[in-house]
Amino acid sequence: MNKKKILYVEDDETLAFLTADNLEQHFDVTHSNNGKEAFELFCNSDFDLCVLDIMLPDMDGFEIVSAIRKRNEEIPIIFLSAKTLKEDKINGLKLGADDYLIKPYSIEELILKIEIFLNRSQKNSIGTHQNYNIGSFIFEPENFLLKTGTKKITLTERETTLLKLFLDNANSVLKREKILNTLWGNDDYFSGRSLDVFISRLRKIFKDETHVRIENIPRVGFKLIIE
The missing domain is CATH 1.10.10.10 (Winged helix-like DNA-binding domain superfamily/Winged helix DNA-binding domain)
Structure with missing residues (x-):
């Protein structure tokens, strides 16, 4: 069975290594440490879900989500961020993110969230042809x-x-x-x-x-x- 494709964007080298290493046991992970590069990867690949940091070089996570949502309104997006203000979380969700986990996060919770959103996307055929x-x-x-x-x-x-x-x-x-x-x-x-x-x-x-x-x-x- 083919693994689901995840775009993971994080510029902290140590955190990115640890998180990607865990995610790769379950998913096909493409990692980027640069916002602009990440969006280019998104535009030129077929991902099933995005996991994004917010504070990134060249293009921050909020800008990436806004750009992604102009091209694709359905792909699940999860923010991982050290920004703990309520206003940041609300802004991220309003821009189109599906969830917002605050660092430090549990890798088990992240994997569970990813699986929930992937299963939901798969079901949304949307499970009926009824109008x-x-x-x-x-x-x-x-x-x-x-x-x-x-x-x-x-x-x-x-x-x-x-x-x-x-x-x-x-x-x-x-x-x-x-x-x-x-x-x-x-x-x-x-x-x-x-x-x-x-x-x-x-x-x-x-x-x-x-x-x-x-x-x-x-x-x-x-x-x-x-x-």
């Missing part, structure tokens, strides 16, 4: 697409997963913890902030649909109401 009717919209999960009339809205993979989760549980309460664990594999504060951003975007999309709404259930979660 959904949502008011005047047609939702095509397989194509990450919402259509109404001549209008087309392209969703990210995570937005697609969230909307499909709501639809599969329409008119029922979805606990916040279940949503967070389905989308991120954890229910921490930073994932919760990202979830709120996604919920807000879905609400804006459906704001003119009088029979479709996402309700807050205080201290519990959310409910997609379709009347």
